[in-house]
Amino acid sequence: MKPFKTPSLISRHPSASSGGEPPAKKRRITGDREHSPDPDVAAVAAAAAVLKAKPIKRFQAPGARKPLNTINNLSAPFESVSPETSTDSYYTVLWRKFTNKKHKTWDGDGVLSVVGRYATLQDVSGKEMGRGATKGPLLIGSELSIGGKEVEVESMITKADFLAGRPFLGSMKKPEPAPTLQEINEVSRVSIKAQTKHDKIAATQKESMGPKITASKATKANFKAPVINNNVQAPKVDSVVPIPRHNPDGPNALVMKRPKTVPKGKHVVDVVVDPRLTEKLRDHQRAGVAFMYECVMGMKSYDGEGVILADEMGLGKTLQTIALLWTLLKQNPIYEDAPVIKKALIVCPVTLINNWRREIWKWLGKERIGVFVADDKHTRLTDFTKGRSYSIMIIGYEKLRNVQADLQKGGIDIVIADEGHRLKTAQNKSALAIKSLNTERRVILSGTPIQNDLAEFYTMVDFVNPGLLNKYPVFKREFETPILKSQQPGASSKELEKGEARSKELAEITSMFILRRTAEVLSKYLPPKTEYVVFCRPTPAQIKVYQAIIGSPTFNAALGSTSVSLELINVLKKVCNSPTLLLKKNDKGESATKPELLELIPQALLKTPGASAKVQVLDSLLHRIHTTTEEKVVLVSNYTSTMDVLAQFLTSLAYTYLRLDGSTPAGKRQGLVDLFNRSPPSKSFVFLLSAKAGGTGLNLIGASRLILFDLDWNPATDLQAMARVHRDGQKRPCYIYRFLTQGALDEKIFQRQVSKTGLADSIVDGKSGASGFSREELRDLFTLDESTECQTHKLLGCKCGGDGLLAPIPCESDLPERNDLALLSETTTPVSDPEIEETEVLRMDYDSDEDPVPVPKKLQWKTGNQTDWKAQEAEIERKARDCVDAAGKTKMLSLMLYSHFDTALIKPVAAAPAHDKIMWGDDEPPENEPAEEVDALDAAIEDDVLRDVLREDGRRIGFVFTKRST
Incomplete structure (x- = not known):
């Protein structure tokens, strides 16, 4: 308790006489001073005595000894490395704000990423919380301070897990924590001291416990219970034998997967799909029923009971769903328990309600199941919710919003959402109505689950399995944004690596509950299908109208206004279909086109007969089909005004037709379809169909040819419309014709469609329709x-020459080392390295009878003084330019599955010289006889009708892309 003394600021340096030694202690001043010896003299005397007693030995070099053995420290998890050679490391951590409390608690979990010596702290939602430097390696239990937070390392995670984003989805596998003393004693509160003591005892017991020893089968077999006077009771034989509803060993029996756990005292029984259905199911449909059953029963490795059946149109999604519902309504894998579900709700577009009811009665019969249809005739929902007569209810999306409160009272066990891509927005009223039913088992049926972007995809996934991909802000930050960044042409290597890892992880997660099969699985059940993309060259009248519009002052205004640009896009669409559409009036009798645009266009051009290239090609095509075949045609358009023009055109040519559009009553639509399928071509030659009103759920198998007159921004709309003829029950080979105006807006829409489908049905696309365009x-x-060249073919960089042969697709080994598909131009157009000089051209050995064998090139490397650095710089710049537009090429790579035919190669049959012919057939002709030859058109186009149209004078078609079903 001495008072505080201010420290002296005077520096005390050692005296020079002491030679750097600390100053000697002062002599004590006491009463017996003269009797006490001097301390310095005594110390010197003692040191001299020691030196005399121990003489100094001279230094001797140590003798040779064995070198030390090098021992690798295997237990050390980290090595101290320099920042240049350090690798990235990632950890799961606990964090909290600074506090002075005695008993501190952690505020939350986080993820710590260390790059070099700098660490970044994120919470489990991916939000960055701070950055800072780290000193030395981090071990489990290490503590540090970052961004004003106290951090403790909990565990280390791999780089692959971090790049995949698993810590932010909560999908990391963590060891289950030991039960707390509070949970064991079932009390509301336990002191910290008692809990700490419990943890220490539990840890000690865990360490002392050895491996669990179990008796082998041989030991159990040799063991016999001791018998003393025969008083040991024999084990009771279980008399309960589970009997399945249907024979699991029967022919074509479809047995569902068994659950892994069973309640105590219960037995498992096989769930077998009704043989009445399995005898009609195809292989892919059997797999689909089993897949959906495992999902809705919670047998998959994800948290949820939802599933998305994303098969393409025509694969029988309706039949697979009926088989699933009938199985769940009648059976349960737990023996003697009630069926899995009692009430099922099917939500679909109003146009498909009757189709669903008819399909259920077709496969199950009216007497076996009760189907309640919620329409204007049946308004008393208690018949379904409270009664036992109905097990399935069918309702439209709009009607569901009005009756959701009544359905909540009855209890719905499963919801089937047909055409579920309608639920692609988070605020969709129908989706909110279904969620209000509190039904965990949700099934989405959609032939086009991915239509625009990842936000819509997230909404659908979150609908069937809520919370699986975390909240949308987290998903957008950790998945959508990195994936979109990696698709940009200027993406860095780290952005590419992260985006590819996130995309792969997203695909792996969703593949557990999304089943997607293409129409190719029907190739062995249906006749072949051929799709033609017909590039119609614009007429002179169309070119003049088009140029007048884009040369008007409205064009410059459109570049700065979204609304004006959309209006101008619609005007150009009409010009591509037919310039006469600009004269159409709306419901109020007013012109649908702006007057300032019409004033700039000569009226004579708008009234010119045959001003549309598409109408001219359609005229020739229908004439050939009507006069040379007995087939019928489905003519599809996305716009009612275009359908009016086509209807006038068909009437002028005396072609009989039926029409179905948005104004057709729902009750009459199926009747029109049945009438067309049954009637001969003389009664109904053409079925005029609106793609958006009747593009789904309609089977127009009475026709074998379909013409898609115009295109929609959404590829799903066109794909659904094109699938109307190639379906079950079709007996003829099918031909699909997609018309577009070459070089105009139509071709740009087609390119956008292909980009949206992406490479190999990619699930992601950065653009979402016309409203998202930049000024460029x-x-x-x-x-x-x-120009006469096809812009799409030129953009692909295809080197096929337009001869109609299938274009080669770059294989994975041909891709660049970093596996960047954005460099497609480098894989399709090989470029020589300026540092490599070819000394021998690639030769083909034709001497033998075997197939030609390529001879590898001999390469000679140039020395440094021979290198042309200017050529190197030019090559680098060229590759950079290629990367700028390579993203579009990559997304359009699916067009390489088509064969490309340039109609400029067509020549009159009589004038075609011999060297323009193509050898055809496997057999060689006999000697001295001419070989059977076929021109380029016959080799490229198999359809006789289209060949005749292409041979007509005028060359109205510039290019044809062809894809045949395998």
Whole structure:
């Protein structure tokens, strides 16, 4: 308790006489001073005595000894490395704000990523919380301070897990924590001291416990219970034998997967799909029923009971769903328990309600199941919710919003959402109505689950399995944004690595509950299908109208206004279909086109007969089909005004037709379809169909040819419409014709469609329709290419020459080392390295009878003084330019599955010289006889009708892309 003394600021340096030694202690001043010896003299005397007693030995070099053995420290998890050679490391951590409390608690979990010596702290939602430097390696239990937070390392995670984003989805596998003393004693509160003591005892017991020893089968077999006077009771034989509803060993029996756990005292029984259905199911449909059953029963490795059946149109999604519902309504894998579900709700577009009821009665019969249809005739929902007569209810999306409160009282066990891509927005009223039913088992049926972007995809996934991909802000930050960044042409290597890892992880997660099969599985059940993309060259009248519009002052205004640009896009669409559409009036009798645009266009061009290239090609095609075949045609358009023009055109040519559009009553639609399928061509030659009103759920198998007159921004709309004829029950080979105006807006829409489908049905696309265009993209959209070359074919960089042969697709080994598909131009057009000089051209050995064998090139490397650095710089710049537009090429790589035919190669049959012929057939002709030869058109186009149209004078078609079903 001495008072505080201010420290002296005077520096005390040692005296020079002491030679750097600390100053000697002062002599004590006491009463017996004269009797006490001097301390310095005594110390010197003692040191001299020691030196005399121990003489100094001279230094001797140590003798040779064995070198030390090098021992690797295997237990050390980290090594101290320099920042240049350090690798990235990632950890799961606990964090909290600074506090002075005695008993501190952690505020939350986080993820710590260390790159070099700098660490970044994120919470489990991916939000960055701070950055800071780290000193030395981090071990489990290490503590540090980052961004004003106290952090403790909990565990280390791999780089692959971090790049995949698993810590942010909560999908990391963590060891289950030991039960607390509070949970064991079932009390509301336990002191910290008692809990700490319990943890220490539990840890000690865990360490002392050895491996669990179990008796082998041989030991159990040799063991016999001791018998003393025969008083040991024999084990009771279980008399309960589970009997399945249907024979699991029967022919074509479809047995569902068994659950892993069973309640105590219960037995498992096989769930077998009704043989009445399995005898009609195809292989892919059997697999689909089993897949959906495992999902809705919670047998998959994800948290949820939802599933998305994303098969393409025509694969029998309705039949698979009926088989699933009938199985769940009648059976349970737990023996003697009630069926899994009692009430099922099917929500679909109003146009498909009757189709669902008819399909259920077709496969199950009216007497076996009760189907309640919620329409204007049946308004008393208690018959379904409270009664026992009905097990399935069918209702439209709009009607569901009005009756959701009544359905909540009855209890729905499973919901089937047909055409579920309608639920692609988070605020969709129908989706909110279904969620209000509190039904965990949700099934989405959609032939086009991914239509625009990842936000819509997230909404659908979160609908069937809520919370699986975390909240949308977390998903957008950790998945959507990195994936979109990696698709940009200027993405860095780290962005590419992270985006690819996140995309792969997203695909792996969703593949557990999304089943997608293409129409190719029907190739062995249906006749072949051929799709033709017909590029119609614009007429002179169309070119003049098009140029007048894009040369008007409205064009410059459209580049700066979204609303004006959309209006101008709609005007150009009409010009591509037919310039006469600009004269159409709306419901109020007013012109649908702006007067300032019409004033700039000569009226004579709008009234010119045959001003549309598409109508001219359609005229020739229908004439050939009507006069040379007995087939019928489905003519599809996305716009009612275009359908009016086509209806006038069909009437003028005396072609009989039926029409179905948005104004057709729902009760009459199926009757029109049945009438068309049964009637001969003389009664109904053409079925005029609106793609958006009747593009789903309609089987127009009475026709074997379909013409898609115009295109929609959404590829799903066109794909659904094109699948109307190639379905079960079709007996003829099918031909699909997609019309588009070459070099105009139509071709740009087609390119966008292909980009949205992406490479191998990619689930992601950065653009979502016409409203998202930049100024440069709009300028490109409005450009009219009047050249004879096909812009799409040129953009692909395809080197097929337009001969109609299938274009080669670059294989994975041909791709660049970093596996960047954005460099497609480098894989399709090989470029020589300026440092490599070819000394021998690639030769083919044709001397033998075997197939030609390529001879490898001999390469000679140039020395440094021979290198042309200017050529190197030019090559680098060229690759950079290729990367700028390579993203579009990559997304359009699916067009390489088509064969590309340039109609400029067509020549009159009589004038075609011999060297323009193509050898055809496997057999060689006999000697001295001419070989059977076929021109380029016959080799490229198999359809006789289209070949005749292409041979007509005028060359109205510039290019044809062809894809045949395998």
